[in-house]
Amino acid sequence: EAQVTQNPRYLITVTGKKLTVTCSQNMNHEYMSWYRQDPGLGLRQIYYSMNVEVTDKGDVPEGYKVSRKEKRNFPLILESPSPNQTSLYFCASRPQGSGELFFGEGSRLTVL
């Protein structure tokens, strides 16, 4: 089944404790992206990657890192999480030249 898989789906952590949210897609898509969803603010792009070893900042990159060492994986790293990073995070992918984004099911992160 074609899908974007995120882990963990739910996580409660404390300020300053490094964490990684993994994202994997099995559709051989070139483009991958991370979004955060907050009430009243919609989906805001954190980072995106046009292909392996190519990443770029989105609208709200502060406090996040990403890497794209393989085509299928695009992990989101929070080196020192803070409470303002409490949010619902979505990974998405699409093939090059296509408009349709395929989203994962989301990762709800709470930073205390």
Add this chain to the structure above:
Amino acid sequence: GENVEQHPSTLSVQEGDSAVIKCTYSDSASNYFPWYKQELGKGPQLIIDIRSNVGEKKDQRIAVTLNKTAKHFSLHITETQPEDSAVYFCAGKGGGTSYGKLTFGQGTILTVHP
């Protein structure tokens, strides 16, 4: 860069009524406008999209209209059903220096009452 504004933030309708959600965009070079539906506990899914060379597109009970001059586009859902209840997001794909970047609206929570 592109700025997309979406209204209303919440919309409540009776089953069988129509629902309309409106979005405006700022980048006149934007050329692609998708709509995503997000059901509870799920990621958003594309339900319909329109390109800038088309004024209207329909898919069964769903239609999208685009007014390039006024820089706004709308989602129309006819004969609403309880399963249409969800969060709907519009988006615009920018041109120029924002080429390829999808900017989302704030979302509309649609509730269809049986």
